[in-house]
Amino acid sequence: MKIAYYSTGGIDPASPYSSRHFLFPRKAEEWDWLAEHREEDSIAVYCTGSATHMIDIAGGELLETSGRVPYHILPTETPVEAFADRMAEDGVEVAIAYSLPDVTFDWYPVRDALVGEALRRKGVRVIAHPAKSAEDCLEKMTFQKFLKENGFLYAEGIYVHSGMFYADRRIDRIRNNVYQEYIRSRLETLKYPVIMKEAAGSGSVGLQVAATPEEAFRKLLAMDGGSDIMVEEKLEGESFGIELYGDPEGYHVSDPILFSTGEDGVTDPFNSIKYGPIHDAAHHVEGLKEEMKRLGRLLGLSGIAEMDLIFSDGKWYILEVNPRFSLLSEPVGIMEGWNPFEPLAETALPPGERHFRKEEKRSTVLDFKSGAFPDERIREIRERFPAVRHVMRFLYGLPGGGEVSYCDWVLSGENGTTVLCELRALKAEYPEVVSDAVLRNAEQLIRKYTEEEV
16 A cells, blocks of 8 residues: 555744654664554655654654655645645545644644545545544633533533633723623532633643632733633543544553642643553543543544543543543554654554554653753663653753753653652662653652552
8 A cells, every 4th residue: 555644734833832852763673664564554654844753844844754665845835725635646546644732822733634634535544533523622621622522521610711801901892791791600609629721722831730710810810811711610630631542443541641730739840750551440541441432433533532631539520532642642552562753654554454553562651751861872771771662852842942852752661660669760860861850750640559669
C-alpha cells in the first residue's frame, strides 16, 4: 500500500506561543524503523512546517530527515482541498491523519478531518476522525452534553460565553450586563472547589481553581482572554490518561497512566509525573477499556485519541477527549511496546490482521521533567542509561517575551521497582536531571502500585 501520514498544523513558528522541540530519538529514526518493518508498504509524510512532533523541525528549520520516508512540507496556509489534492495526485492509497495540538485553539484535528473528507471524495481510503466528532471534542460544552446523553460520567459545569460576559467592556452603551448576573447565579449551583479553563484550549496550561462562587466570579472577571470558559466541579480522585487507536471495526485501548497532581489537586503540565501501566483490580481497567471503545464507536473515532480521566469513589469520569497525538503518546508507545506511528499503520490493515499488543516488549514507564540541557548532554545521558527511552527538549516562547524551557524524560523498565532503581541511579550520576521532588513523588507513586519492596 502507498500510505501517507498527514498533519495540517501544530504550533506555528510565527505564533506568539512559538515552540521548539528537540526529540531524542529523532523522529527520522522512528520513521526509518517503521519503513524497515513495513517493507510491503510505501510510506510518506505530508505536513506543514509546524509539525514538530511528526518530523524533526524547530522554528521552521528541518534538523534531520528520514532516509526511507520522504517528507512533503506544505505551506501552513495551504487550503484543505489543495492539501488533499497533493496527496491524491501522488497516488496515495491510504491517508492517515496524525493531528497535532495547538495552544490557543486545539482545532487542527478538525482541519485534518476536513482534509480526510476531501480525500474520500477523491476515492482515497482515509483513517481520520469525523469532522463533527472532532469539533464536538473541541467544544467542551457540546462534548459534556454528548457524555450525559450516552451515560458516561463527567464533571458538572457551566459554560461562559466570552462575547456576552465581557460585552460591557467592548460596547459602550451596555450599562448593565445581564449575562454576568445570570452566570453569577449559576455559579451558586455548583459544588466547590471548581476548575476554570478555556473552552477550546489545549492541555492544562492556564487552569485555575476557585474555592467559592465569589472567587470564581472574580477570576472570570479577570480572565477575559478572548475565549469562552468552562467552569467545572473539581472531582476528587486520581488523574489518568489513556489512549485509543483504531476505528469502529476494531480498537486497541492502552492501559491507563497515572498523573501526579499539585497541592491544589490539578495536574501541572510542567511539573507532573506520569507513571504506568496501572491495571490493578481496584481500578476496573478492563471495564474502562470497554467503555472507551463504546465512546469511540459512538463518536466514530478513526486513528488516535487521548482521554483525560478521573478515578473517583471507584468510578471513572471523563474530563475530555483529545482526538490527536498528545504528550502521552510517547510514554504509551514505550509502555505498549511499539513505535509511535506503528498502531496507525496497523489500523490500515483489515481488523483480523491487526496486532496492536506487543506483550514481549511491554514496559513500565515513568515520565518526568527537568531543566533544559544541550543536545550533547542528552545524548551522553542516553548512552550511559539505556533505560532513558525518550527525551524532549522543549523551548516555549511567551507572548510578552521570555521563554519557558525544560526536558521531558521517559524511563522504562520491567516493573516499578526496576524503574525506580534506574531513576535513583540516574540521580546519583546526574543530580541536576532528577530533582529531590521528582524522586520523592516517584517513590510515592511507585510504592502505592508496586507489591515489591521499593
